[in-house]
Amino acid sequence: MTATTERLPTGAGRSNDPRRRTFWLLSLPAAAALALFLIVPILLMIALSFRADLSGQLLAPFAPTLKQYAKVFDTGSYWNLLGISTLMAFGVATVATLAAYPLAYFLAFRAGKRAGLYLILLLVPFWTSYLLRVMAWRLMLDSSGVVNSILIGLGLTQDPLDLLYNRGAVVVTLIYVWIPFAMLPILAAMGRIDVRLHDAAADLYASPWQQLLRVTLPLSLPGIIAAFFMVFIPTVGEYVTPLLVGGTGGSMYGNIVQAFFVQAANWPLGAALSVIMLVTTLLLVVIGLRIVQPRRLLGQ
Amino acid sequence: MSAPGRLRRARSGSGLRGYYWLMLFLLYLPILLLFIFSFNANTILSFPLKGFTLEWFQKLFQSPNLLGAVGRSVIVAIVASGIATVLGTMVALLLSRFEFRGKGLLTSLAILPLLVPFFVLAVALLILFRVIGVPLGLPTIAIGHAVIALPYTTLIILARLLGFDRQLEEAAMDLGATYPSTLRLVLIPIAAPAIASAFITAFTVSFDEFALALFLAGKDPTFPVYLYGQLRFATTLPVLIAAAVLLMAASLTLILVANRIRQR
Numbered sequence: 001m002t003a004t005t006e007r008l009p010t011g012a013g014r015s016n017d018p019r020r021r022t023f024w025l026l027s028l029p030a031a032a033a034l035a036l037f038l039i040v041p042i043l044l045m046i047a048l049s050f051r052a053d054l055s056g057q058l059l060a061p062f063a064p065t066l067k068q069y070a071k072v073f074d075t076g077s078y079w080n081l082l083g084i085s086t087l088m089a090f091g092v093a094t095v096a097t098l099a100a101y102p103l104a105y106f107l108a109f110r111a112g113k114r115a116g117l118y119l120i121l122l123l124v125p126f127w128t129s130y131l132l133r134v135m136a137w138r139l140m141l142d143s144s145g146v147v148n149s150i151l152i153g154l155g156l157t158q159d160p161l162d163l164l165y166n167r168g169a170v171v172v173t174l175i176y177v178w179i180p181f182a183m184l185p186i187l188a189a190m191g192r193i194d195v196r197l198h199d200a201a202a203d204l205y206a207s208p209w210q211q212l213l214r215v216t217l218p219l220s221l222p223g224i225i226a227a228f229f230m231v232f233i234p235t236v237g238e239y240v241t242p243l244l245v246g247g248t249g250g251s252m253y254g255n256i257v258q259a260f261f262v263q264a265a266n267w268p269l270g271a272a273l274s275v276i277m278l279v280t281t282l283l284l285v286v287i288g289l290r291i292v293q294p295r296r297l298l299g300q
Numbered sequence: 301m302s303a304p305g306r307l308r309r310a311r312s313g314s315g316l317r318g319y320y321w322l323m324l325f326l327l328y329l330p331i332l333l334l335f336i337f338s339f340n341a342n343t344i345l346s347f348p349l350k351g352f353t354l355e356w357f358q359k360l361f362q363s364p365n366l367l368g369a370v371g372r373s374v375i376v377a378i379v380a381s382g383i384a385t386v387l388g389t390m391v392a393l394l395l396s397r398f399e400f401r402g403k404g405l406l407t408s409l410a411i412l413p414l415l416v417p418f419f420v421l422a423v424a425l426l427i428l429f430r431v432i433g434v435p436l437g438l439p440t441i442a443i444g445h446a447v448i449a450l451p452y453t454t455l456i457i458l459a460r461l462l463g464f465d466r467q468l469e470e471a472a473m474d475l476g477a478t479y480p481s482t483l484r485l486v487l488i489p490i491a492a493p494a495i496a497s498a499f500i501t502a503f504t505v506s507f508d509e510f511a512l513a514l515f516l517a518g519k520d521p522t523f524p525v526y527l528y529g530q531l532r533f534a535t536t537l538p539v540l541i542a543a544a545v546l547l548m549a550a551s552l553t554l555i556l557v558a559n560r561i562r563q564r
Contacts, residue, residue, distance in 0.1 A: 019479040023398055030390040033383075034409050037447050041424035048427055103323055106316040118320065125327040127555045128548045129508045131524050135531075135544070136330030139337065146333065180327065237417020240511050244528075254419045261423060261515060274423040278416060285415050 042278070049272035054265070068272035078256070078273065082280070085253040088167065089235035092174045093182075097227045099175070100182035104223070105216070107183075108190035109198070119187075126180040134244045137173040138164060141245065165247030173245050174235055182227040189223025190216070222292060229288035236284065237277055253277060331548075338542040343535050356542035366543055369526035373507050376438055376522055380445035381453075381502030387446070388453025388498055393487065395454075396461035397469075414451040421447065422515035429516075436518035444512040449502035456501060456562065460494035461487070493561045500558035504551045523547070 050064040072078050103122065111118045125133065140146050141163040148160040163169060193216065201211045239254025246252070257277070260270030341353035360366060391410050395403065413421060425444050426436075434440060468490070472482045488495075510524035517525050527544065530536050 018473070019398070022479045022483060023394075023400070025480075026390045026394050026398075027400070030387055030394065030406075033387055034406075037425070037428070037443055038409060038412065041421075041428040044427045044431055045420075045424040099323070102316055102319050106320045110316050111320075121324060122320075122327070124552065125331060127504075127552055128331060129524075129544065129551065131508065131510050131527065132334060132544050132548055133330060135527075135541075136334050139333050140330050146329070176327070176330070179323065233415060234417065237419060239417075239419050244531075254417060257419055257423065258515070261426060267427070270423060271427065274420045278420050281415060281417060281420070 045271050045278075046275055048268055049275045051268045054267055068268050071269060072272055072276065078253075081251070081253045081256060082276070084167075085236055085238075086280075088171055088174075088252065089232050089238070092171055092178060092235050093228045093232035096175050096178040096182040096231050097186075097224060100179050100227060101186055101220075101224065103179070104183045104186035104190055104220075107187055108193070109195065122180050122183065126177075130177065131240070131244075133177060134173055134241050137169070137176065137245055141169050141172075164245060165249055167246065167250045170242050170246040170250045170252070173241050174238065177241070178231045178235070182231050185226035185230060186220060186223040189220045189226070193219045225288075226292050229284070229292065233281060233284050233288065237281060334541055334548075335545055337538065338545045340538070343538055356538040357546075359539045360543045360546075363539060366523075366526065366539070369521055369523045370543070370547070372438060372520055373523040376442045376445060376513075377503045377506040379439075379442040380506040381449060381499050383442070383446035384449035384453045384502040385495060385499045388450055388457055388502075389488075389491065389495055391450075391454045392457035392461055392491075393483070395458055397466075397487075410454045411451050413448045418448065418511035419515070422512045425512075426515050436516055438518075438520065438522075440516045440518070441513050441522060442506075444516045445502075445506035445509055448509065448512060449505045452501050452505060453498035456498040457491055457494045460491050460562075464490050497558040497562040500554050500561070504554055504558075507547075507551060 049068055050066070051062050052065045052067050107115050107119055107122075138145075142148070143160040143162070143164070145163070147163055148157075151157045151161065197215050197219075198211055201215050206214065237254055238252055239258050242250050242252045242255050243258070246255075253273075254277070257270050257273045260266050260273065336349065338356055339352050339354070340349050341355065342350035388410075391406065394400070395407060395410075422444065425440070425447070429436065429440050469482050469486055472486045473479065477485065508524060509522075510528065513522050513525050514528065521529060523543075527540055530540055
């Protein structure tokens with residue numbers, strides 16, 4: 001045992017650092033695991049997307065080709081679907097954020113002592129099984145489901161409407177799934193607002209709307225933008241919800257990739273489509289961080 | 301507080317309160333529906349209800365395929381959350397207690413699975429397993445789930461470690477402890493509630509996971525994959541819903557326990 005009277009040095013690389021051995025014991029297995037199961041798979045996927053076909057050994061050297069990407073570019077339906085998925089995600093993120101804002105406002109400023117309980121109640125549905133909540137929406141939108149029962153009961157329609165298996169069903173289900181999640185960053189931003197600002201605005205005869213528009217909204221803007229991106233980014237790459245409630249008419253970009261790997265065995269093309277989705281997602285993340293970060297820094 | 305402020309707050313408060321309860325109702329409605337149908341004496345899931353029954357819950361314990369799938373899900377979740385918790389603890393220690401080159405890269409890598417769409421991760425892992433010749437099965441699902449649970453475990457443990465004063469470790473080392481024993485006797489016990497909470501969170505993430513598992517499952521499906529495969533058969537649906545309702549209650553309990561532990 002080596003006794004030391006030194007303070008902890010910050011540089012772990014120094015040879016006399018007593019923590020040097022520990023540093024390597026921690027970092028080597030972690031780095032190895034991340035390399036093997038995260039970096040290498042993504043690199044292999046990128047490599048596969050440059051192959052002409054799947055003939056021969058997967059590890060054997062091959063002449064890289066842009067054939068798969070050319071096929072993607074030439075086939076308008078892939079781009080269409082990527083565009084539609086992005087639009088759907090944009091719509092879902094916008095509506096979920098808008099619907100979540102009053103909830104966060106209520107919890108932050110109006111719920112009083114029970115705010116903690118109200119928050120938990122709101123999060124419970126988010127913690128229940130995702131697959132199950134999506135399945136529950138099948139029951140809601142089914143031809144003999146709740147929504148149709150209500151519509152027929154109210155005399156708004158004679159025959160049940162086809163609510164299931166289209167893009168509308170996917171969008172509604174996704175909005176439902178994301179609302180509690182979108183509320184969290186807005187609530188966090190509102191938690192940093194000094195409540196006395198509201199009183200000050202009221203003392204200066206600001207109407208409630210003026211208070212909201214001139215005080216609360218600007219100060220909670222970083223949370224709104226964060227909420228939007230936290231819903232938007234994962235929704236673009238969504239494939240489970242369309243699989244369950246979308247049917248063929250409501251499929252999203254992820255569904256064609258899934259089809260390429262599960263049904264048809266065109267792996268190189270599927271890999272190319274996945275790489276395009278990866279690049280799209282990372283671009284959105286970079287854009288999101290660019291927009292959120294500076295404002296968040298100002299807010300603190 | 302000023303008088304006009306209080307008055308207005310009270311007035312706008314009731315509208316917001318109504319909105320809150322309406323949204324709460326809408327959020328719970330589909331889940332409530334599942335509960336109702338799991339006790340409804342009709343194989344067709346539609347209104348009007350036919351009467352109360354426990355038949356589906358009885359049948360579910362007589363279905364070896366279903367119980368097998370649940371068992372596999374439990375095994376996969378334990379292995380996956382074990383790996384994710386050990387790795388997450390290592391990464392969180394590295395990020396909170398060491399300065400080194402590549403720290404930014406490590407942070408990005410640990411959070412990356414949270415950002416990348418699951419089908420992209422699934423495709424990448426599928427190709428890896430094909431290249432190294434590993435047949436699809438429970439181990440491949442467990443590895444996939446460990447990858448997607450890593451951001452959760454890392455962030456939960458990191459939050460705990462960052463919130464703790466470094467002077468405790470310095471004191472231990474001043475008193476002659478080596479760094480490994482400082483880790484074992486000071487840091488790990490400090491992080492223990494977060495580590496337990498991280499494990500439970502990772503468990504529930506894995507247990508419910510479908511997007512990755514559909515790609516990486518071999519012949520023996522986990523429960524969500526089994527559930528998906530059975531959706532075509534209308535007659536088994538009430539049993540599946542009964543099973544899902546039970547599991548939902550179990551996983552919700554686990555999450556609430558995890559939150560409790562973390563807040564200690």
